[in-house]
Amino acid sequence: MATKVEGYETTMLITKAGQGVGIRRGDKATVHATGVVKETGKKFWSTKDPGQSPFSYQAGVGQVITGWDQGCLGMTVGEERQLVIPAKEGYGAAGFPAWGIPAGGTLMFTLECLAIEGKDR
Template sequence: MSQVTQGVLKEIVRPGSGPQVKTGNTITVHCTGNLVTPPKKFWSTKDPGQKPFTFQVGLGKVIQGWDEGCLSMHKGEVAKLTIDSKKGYGASGFPAWGITPNADLMFEIEILEIN
C-alpha cells in the first residue's frame, strides 16, 4: 500500500499502461464501494442495471478521497482506495446507501477512459 495523501491509502491491484489522470479530466470508472467496518458492499457499477460512472476529477464533484486517489491513477489501472471518513462522507454519512456517520470506506476503482 502507498499513501496518496493523509487519509487515502492506495493499493494497486493491476497497473495501468495509459496516461495519468490530471485535474479537470473527465474520467469513466468501474467502481465497487464497501464499508470498512463492518465490511459491507453498498454500491457497484458492475451490479445488474448499473453502468460505469463518469465525473470530472479534482474539482470537488465527488468525495475528496476519490479526487485525491484517482489523480494518482493511470488509464487501465485497478486500485483499492481506503478512505478515511473525513475524506468520504464524514459525520453526515450517506444514509441512502447505508453509509453510517464517520464510516471509513474502501473502493476498488478501474480507470476505463480519460477525456
C-alpha cells in the same frame, strides 16, 4: 503495500498496472467502482451490478468525495486501484444513510479506470 495519497489520509494500493498518461485535474474519468463500508463489510454501490453502468466524473475539482477525487489522480487506463478513505475524506460524521454508510464510516473502493478524456489526449 498501500501508500498514503500525498497530503491526505486516504491510502491507495495499485493492484493492476495500466498504461498511458494518468488522470489529471480537470480530466473526465470513467471508472468501474465498487464501494464497501470497512466497519460492516457491506457493499453500498457497484457499477458492475445489474442495471448499473460505469461512472464518469471530472477529476480533481470536487465532484466526488475528497478521498476518491485525490486518490484517483494519476490513475492510468486499465489500472485497478484500491482506496481506503477515512470518514473525514468521505461522507464525514453524518455518513450517507440512504446508501447504508454509517456516521464516521470508513470506505473501501475498488476502482478500474476505463477511459480518460481531456486536453492533450
